[in-house]
Amino acid sequence: MAVLEINDIVTAYGKIEALKGVSLSVAEGKITCLLGPNGAGKTTLMMTISGILKPQRGAIRFNGQDLAGKPARTVVGQGVALVPENRLVFPEMTVEENLKAGAYLRRDAGKVPSDIASVYERFPRLQERREQYAGTLSGGEQQMLAISRALMARPKLLLMDEPSLGLAPLIVEDIFRIVRELNNEGTTIFLVEQNAHMALQVAHHFYLIEQGKIVFDGSPDEMEEDEVIKRAYLGSKV
Ligand code: ATP
DSSP, rough: EEEEEEEEEHHHHHHHHEEEEEEEEEEEEEEEEOOEEEEEEHHHHHHHHSSSOOOOOOEEEEETTTTTTTOHHHHHTEEEEEETTTOOOOOTTTTHHHHHTTTTTTTTTGHHHHHHHHHHOOOOOHHHTTSSSSGOOOHHHHHHHHHHHHHTTEEEEEEEEEEEOOOOOOHHHHHHHHHHHHHHHHEEEEEEOOOOHHHHHHEEEEEEEETTEEEEOOOOHHHHHHHHHHHHHHSSSS
């Protein structure tokens, strides 16, 4: 069953359409992966779903409610949280302040301390560094913090924009382990990724976007058999 349904979304920067009528769906409880080259529109799609960018046209239904063009706070309030590209933690705030910032829309403020405690249980390194400025963390730690900050919103759907970008292979393994773990715990995940080999280890369904259009939609098996994808994304092992 689809929890997120995107239909014919067009998002433009000025006159340039970065998304030219994108339609796709994300199944509840699954990991859906969006592949695509640089500049294809992946980040634009994530920002459109999150309410940071307004689409010119189209529908974004989450649990049946239309979120297209709604402000980010409404989208988060509905249970959709973004882990942005390049991590984007608040560098001059401490680890713990970043986590609290992720919970700012929560109505059940009383439960925030126990959620912070469970983040620390998952990521002991963040606990060790709780008073440290986020800007002084390593890239991998910042990514863990960016994921944790999104989790503080208790999302039903987690949008992750290239969480492995620029990280060392061992850290990438860690990130993907966490993605799988969160999914096993019941969070639906929509993942942007350029590392198709890693994505194949976790994702249940794939889309490929090129120049603002979805050009492939299929299962991991279908993806591995597609000649174009094989050549462009699976040519060499990482
Ligand atoms: P990457 O993997 O490099 O992050 P992407 O698939 O996420 O790429 P987008 O960042 O969504 O791609 O960009 C899609 C298109 O929109 C590109 O042609 C890009 O140049 C353009 N674009 C992105 N941001 C802006 C902006 N702020 N102003 C104008 N054009 C933009």
